[in-house]
Amino acid sequence: MAELTMIEAINEAMRQEMERDPRIIVLGEDVGENGGVFRATDGLLAQFGEGRVFDTPLAESGIIGTSIGLAINGMRPIAEIQFLGFVYQAMDQLAAQAARIRFRSAGRFSCPIVVRSPYGGGVRTPELHSDALEALFTHSPGLKVVMPSNPYDAKGLLISAIRDEDPVLFLEPMKLYRAFRMEVPEEPYTIPLGQARVVKEGDDVTIIAWGATVPLAAKVAAEMQAKGVNAEVIDLRCLQPLDIDAILASVEKTGRVMIVHEAVKTGGFGAEVAALISERALFALSAPIVRIAGYDTPYPVPSVEDDWLPNAERIVEGIETLLRY
Amino acid sequence: MFDPDQLSVEVVQILDENGNGDERQLAAFSDEWLLRAYREMRRARVIDERLLRMQRQGRIGTYAPFSGQEAAQIGSALALHKDDWIFPSYREVAVCLMHGMPLEQFFHYVQGRLSGKRMPEGVNIFPTQIIIAAQTLHAVGCAWASKLKGEPHVSVAYFGDGATSEGDFHEAMNFAAVYNVPVIFFCQNNQYAISVPYRKQTASRTIAQKALAYGMKGVLVDGNDVLAVYETMKQAVEAARRGEGPMLIEALTYRLGPHTTADDPTKYRRPEEVETWRAKDPLRRLRLLLERRGLWTEAQEEALVAQVNDEVTAAYEAAIASKSGSIVDAFDCVYSEAPKLLAEQKDEVMRRKQRSGVR
Ligand SMILES: Cc1ncc(C[n+]2csc(CCOP(=O)(O)OP(=O)(O)O)c2C)c(N)n1
Numbered sequence: 001m002a003e004l005t006m007i008e009a010i011n012e013a014m015r016q017e018m019e020r021d022p023r024i025i026v027l028g029e030d031v032g033e034n035g036g037v038f039r040a041t042d043g044l045l046a047q048f049g050e051g052r053v054f055d056t057p058l059a060e061s062g063i064i065g066t067s068i069g070l071a072i073n074g075m076r077p078i079a080e081i082q083f084l085g086f087v088y089q090a091m092d093q094l095a096a097q098a099a100r101i102r103f104r105s106a107g108r109f110s111c112p113i114v115v116r117s118p119y120g121g122g123v124r125t126p127e128l129h130s131d132a133l134e135a136l137f138t139h140s141p142g143l144k145v146v147m148p149s150n151p152y153d154a155k156g157l158l159i160s161a162i163r164d165e166d167p168v169l170f171l172e173p174m175k176l177y178r179a180f181r182m183e184v185p186e187e188p189y190t191i192p193l194g195q196a197r198v199v200k201e202g203d204d205v206t207i208i209a210w211g212a213t214v215p216l217a218a219k220v221a222a223e224m225q226a227k228g229v230n231a232e233v234i235d236l237r238c239l240q241p242l243d244i245d246a247i248l249a250s251v252e253k254t255g256r257v258m259i260v261h262e263a264v265k266t267g268g269f270g271a272e273v274a275a276l277i278s279e280r281a282l283f284a285l286s287a288p289i290v291r292i293a294g295y296d297t298p299y300p301v302p303s304v305e306d307d308w309l310p311n312a313e314r315i316v317e318g319i320e321t322l323l324r325y
Numbered sequence: 326m327f328d329p330d331q332l333s334v335e336v337v338q339i340l341d342e343n344g345n346g347d348e349r350q351l352a353a354f355s356d357e358w359l360l361r362a363y364r365e366m367r368r369a370r371v372i373d374e375r376l377l378r379m380q381r382q383g384r385i386g387t388y389a390p391f392s393g394q395e396a397a398q399i400g401s402a403l404a405l406h407k408d409d410w411i412f413p414s415y416r417e418v419a420v421c422l423m424h425g426m427p428l429e430q431f432f433h434y435v436q437g438r439l440s441g442k443r444m445p446e447g448v449n450i451f452p453t454q455i456i457i458a459a460q461t462l463h464a465v466g467c468a469w470a471s472k473l474k475g476e477p478h479v480s481v482a483y484f485g486d487g488a489t490s491e492g493d494f495h496e497a498m499n500f501a502a503v504y505n506v507p508v509i510f511f512c513q514n515n516q517y518a519i520s521v522p523y524r525k526q527t528a529s530r531t532i533a534q535k536a537l538a539y540g541m542k543g544v545l546v547d548g549n550d551v552l553a554v555y556e557t558m559k560q561a562v563e564a565a566r567r568g569e570g571p572m573l574i575e576a577l578t579y580r581l582g583p584h585t586t587a588d589d590p591t592k593y594r595r596p597e598e599v600e601t602w603r604a605k606d607p608l609r610r611l612r613l614l615l616e617r618r619g620l621w622t623e624a625q626e627e628a629l630v631a632q633v634n635d636e637v638t639a640a641y642e643a644a645i646a647s648k649s650g651s652i653v654d655a656f657d658c659v660y661s662e663a664p665k666l667l668a669e670q671k672d673e674v675m676r677r678k679q680r681s682g683v684r
Contacts (some may be wrong), residue, residue, distance in 0.1 A: 025473070051473065057503055062462060062496030069466020072451070073410070074474060077466075092493075096460055104452040106443035107658040141659050141667075165661035194664060241664030276666075 003181040004150060009151035010040050010116075010172065013158040014078060016188045018048055024162065027054040028080030029062055037082060038118060060089035069097050071167075072222045077113045078162065079198040084119035084171065085128030085299075091136075098167040099142035111167045114158070120262055121294075121309050124176040124302040130174070131299050132211070132263035137169050137273065138239045144168040144193055145239040149214035153237060156191030164193060172211035180215075194241030200251070202232035202261055205256040205322050208247060208273055210236040213260045213310055220315045222225040229319060239269055247273065248281050255286035256322040260310050265293035287325035290318040334531055336545050336577065337568070339552040342605050344613025354552060356620055362403065362551050363611050363621065364629060366395040369419035370608060371633040372428070373473045373582075376418075376435065379641070380586040383437040389416045393549075393581035396607030397513045399423055400554030404562050410467050410480040410652065412460040416513070417483045418466070422449050428636065432644035439650040439658075449478075458484055458491035461510065465501045468508035468571075468595040479565045481509045487518025489532050498573065499545070507565035509558070510573040513548060515580040520593035536573035548576030549607040579605070 004012065004216055018024045026041055026048075032055035035042030045053040058064050060081055067077040080089050087094065094115065101111040121130035135143050144166055148154035154172070161168040199218050202225075209217040214235045221231040232250050236243065255278060259270035272291045292310045300308045335658060339345045373392045380388045386631075391398060394416070402423035405411070411424050422428060425448040434453065436442030444450050454460040464482035471478045488494050499507045512532050516523050529535060536543025542564075546557045554576055561572040579602035583590045590599075615621035656663055656671035663671060 048643075057496070057499050057501065059496040061493055062500050065459065065462025065493060065496065066466035066469060066500050069412075069463040069468070069480070070470045070473075071466070071469040072463070073470035075470045092456055092459055093462065096456060097463070101452075102658050102660070103655070104442060105658075106439050106441075106654075108443045108446070109451070110661060144660070241660075242666060244665060 001183040001185055004151045004155075004184040005178045005181055006151045006154045007038055007040055008171070009155040009184050009316040011042055011044075011142070012159055013155045013162070013188070014041065015047065015160055016322050017162045018044065018052060020188070023074060024076045024078060025052050025054065026068070026078045026080070027056050027067065029056060029058055029082050031055060031080050034192070036080060038174070040116065040172075041080065052219045056262050057300065061093050064090040064098060064113075064115060066092035067115075068093065068101065068111055071111045071113045072101065072109045076162065079113060079115050081115060081117040081270060083125070083129040084117045084133055084218055085131045087117060087133060094143070094167075094169070095137065095140040099140045101142075102166070103142060110165050112165050112172055114161045114168045116170045116172060118174040118177070119171045120173045120175055121299060121305050122212070124305070125174075128299075130305070132261070132294065134171055134211075134239055135267055135269045135272075138269055140166065143240065145171065146193060146237065147171045147173070147209055147211035147239065148237065149173065149176065149209075149235050151184050153191060153197070153235075155184055156189050157193065157237060158186055160190040160193050163190070170194070171211060175212050176215065191237070194238050194243055195320060196243035196246035197235045198238055198246070199233040199235050200231065202230035203253050205232070205258060205319055206250040206254045207231055207233045207258045207260060207315070208236060209233065210239065212262055216310065216312065217260050217315065220312050220319075223312075224316070224319060229323065244276060244280070247277065251277055251281045252284045255284055256325070257285065258290045258315070258318050258322060260292045260315060262294050262309060265291060266296050268293050287322045290322055292318050302319040329530060332530065332534055334534075334545060336547050336549040337553045337557050338550050339556065340550045340610055340614060342367060342610055344610045344617065345616075351552075351614075352558075356618065359615060361609065362399060362555070363608070363615055365399045365403070365419075365423060366551060366608050366611065367626070367629055369395045369399060369422065369635045371630055372422070372637055373418070375634065375637045377582065377586065380435075382665070384641075385432070386437050387585050387587055389585045390582040391416050391418055391580070393579045393602065393606070394513055394515055395419055396554055396611075397548040397576040397578045400551040401511055403555050403559040403575075404558035405479070405481065408449060409562070410451070410478060412451045412454070412464040412467070412482045414454050414460065414484055414488070415458070416485070420483060424448065424450055426450055429643045430638040432497055432641050432674055435650075436644060438644075439623035439654050440647070455608075458493040459490040460484070461494050462500070464508050465497045465504075467504060468501070468506040468565075469504055472504070472506050477566050479507045479509060479562050481511055483511050483513065485518060486512060486514040486516070486526055486532060487521065488512070489535065490526055498535070498541070498571075501571035502541045503537045503570070505570040507568070508571045509561050509565060510571065511558070512573070512575045513578055514575050515578050517580060517584065517594070519584045519588065520590075522593075531575060533573060533575040541571050541573060543573040543575070543581065544576045545577060548557070548578030549605050549610070551607060551611055578579065578607075599646050660664035
């Protein structure tokens with residue numbers, strides 16, 4: 001088995017799926033010759049040619065809007081939004097058009113597109129390159145929202161996303177693109193959308209995370225283990241559909257919950273998870289739910305982003321707070 | 326240097342306001358075709374007027390009338406094949422009926438029923454678009470897919486003059502020309518975007534000329550002349566089918582009624598202006614031609630109007646007699662398969678329904 005980075009795993013998923021299904025096309029800014037600014041689409045143009053891989057004009061709404069038309073007329077587009085902060089340009093086409101086509105046509109048309117986008121901080125990008133905006137889209141019925149946290153999951157989830165009949169927003173944590181390598185099976189495989197993964201079992205506290213914060217949560221949990229705290233870490237992998245059963249099973253076991261995400265705290269998806277737990281497992285809780293998240297400011301400048309992002313210190317403090325109850 | 330004042334503006338016209346035209350050009354249209362075009366336009370007008378009245382009577386919801394735009398809509402739709410794709414806004418009722426939307430289905434729509442959203446299989450019409458200009462991109466993507474698949478189908482985006490100010494319109498024009506796809510941008514310039522007149526919408530003298538900047542052909546056609554619209558559209562469609570790429574057509578027309586049934590046009594336009602345009606009514610001029618040729622009489626007119634009125638009544642009654650659908654159905658068309666939390670919400674609604682049914 002090859003050891004791949006996340007970006008290599010993503011590339012492999014697209015390549016293998018394009019080999020399998022001639023309806024799949026890739027489009028976006030700089031995805032052709034350049035292979036994507038992060039090289040996610042490297043080599044696809046050379047292998048599949050100009051009839052399958054398109055360097056589009058610089059227009060996000062155009063990329064998503066035409067993908068919708070392509071999809072309803074039988075193609076399976078994989079569109080790239082170069083950085084998630086630019087998704088606002090295409091907000092209507094994603095949230096109001098792609099997400100709702102099945103509904104708007106009462107089931108006559110579906111919109112099987114995948115929109116891939118790098119997101120997230122810690123890599124010193126310019127303004128509006130690092131924002132974690134997943135909550136905007138979990139609030140848009142009809143979209144699926146997938147956020148992998150390692151190379152193995154990235155490949156399996158992306159293949160599932162490509163084969164899915166619904167529009168999927170596939171958010172790739174930029175920071176993890178090349179952060180580590182992992183064994184990834186060469187043959188195509190799928191991970192069902194909507195199945196969380198237990199990263200580490202434990203029975204003292206539950207840490208729920210997704211995307212970029214998963215390795216951080218896992219690292220802190222491993223360190224706490226040495227101090228006698230047995231934390232369970234759950235990687236949601238998918239926010240929509242959400243694996244509520246995995247969340248509840250863990251909450252019932254530990255009674256203490258921490259949610260860790262990068263997006264700003266107010267209105268973040270963590271609030272949704274906390275609300276669901278309070279609706280369904282309030283009496284299993286021994287302590288108030290703790291949320292560790294980005295602060296309620298726009299994503300800050302590089303010199304201070306490390307103090308803005310959730311970090312080990314804040315997670316440890318949060319766990320200590322939970323355990324004091 | 327390009328000087329906008331130096332651009333020549335030619336309007337394609339075949340039939341003038343009094344139903345006269347160059348005999349050689351007119352000879353291209355058979356009596357049968359002329360009658361068909363007239364019948365379709367008259368049918369559309371009767372339907373539009375009835376729908377307007379039914380809204381006033383509270384029998385249907387908000388409605389966007391199209392009277393005055395029949396030639397633009399029917400003329401363009403007549404030039405399409407059944408397999409071609411249509412991406413309408415909310416005002417293209419005549420286009421959609423012409424392209425295969427059953428009238429009964431439209432009643433479901435204006436009554437706010439879920440069933441009104443679903444076009445029958447085989448009718449290639451995209452759902453009514455409310456977001457201005459969003460459909461222009463869908464049409465381009467659809468045409469792009471036709472090209473990639475090697476299918477000879479053309480996609481048509483319908484929109485108004487106001488839509489040409491939206492970003493999506495410009496992105497669509499650009500993509501279409503760059504990829505040379507078989508799409509037609511059909512703008513019905515009815516002079517107003519709700520209350521905003523053309524001169525406040527854009528500073529370019531015509532919409533058609535905007536095509537130049539994107540590298541495609543643009544045509545300005547008298548949108549109240551069904552012959553000219555048909556001929557222009559036919560040429561655009563044939564060119565697109567031959568692989569010659571997209572075209573922008575501006576059909577110069579006028580919306581005689583309000584923007585929607587929630588709008589009062591007397592607040593923003595003078596009655597004299599409306600009267601000027603009434604004289605250019607697309608139905609009147611074709612009828613003058615037909616009468617002069619002895620093809621149409623008042624008795625035929627009355628019979629047609631009565632027949633369409635019956636058709637409308639029947640469609641309306643069939644729509645209200647059918648099941649109105651339930652919120653439960655709404656849960657089934659959000660995802661291909663409902664996620665667990667959505668399925669739970671559906672169950673909750675069904676339980677509530679069953680309980681109230683028992684009570
Ligand atoms: C994005 C968006 N902004 C505003 C509106 C509200 N609105 C509905 S119709 C309309 C005017 C559109 O005018 P035009 O494009 O000329 O089409 P017409 O109604 O004349 O056919 C506006 C502003 C909307 N539906 N969508």
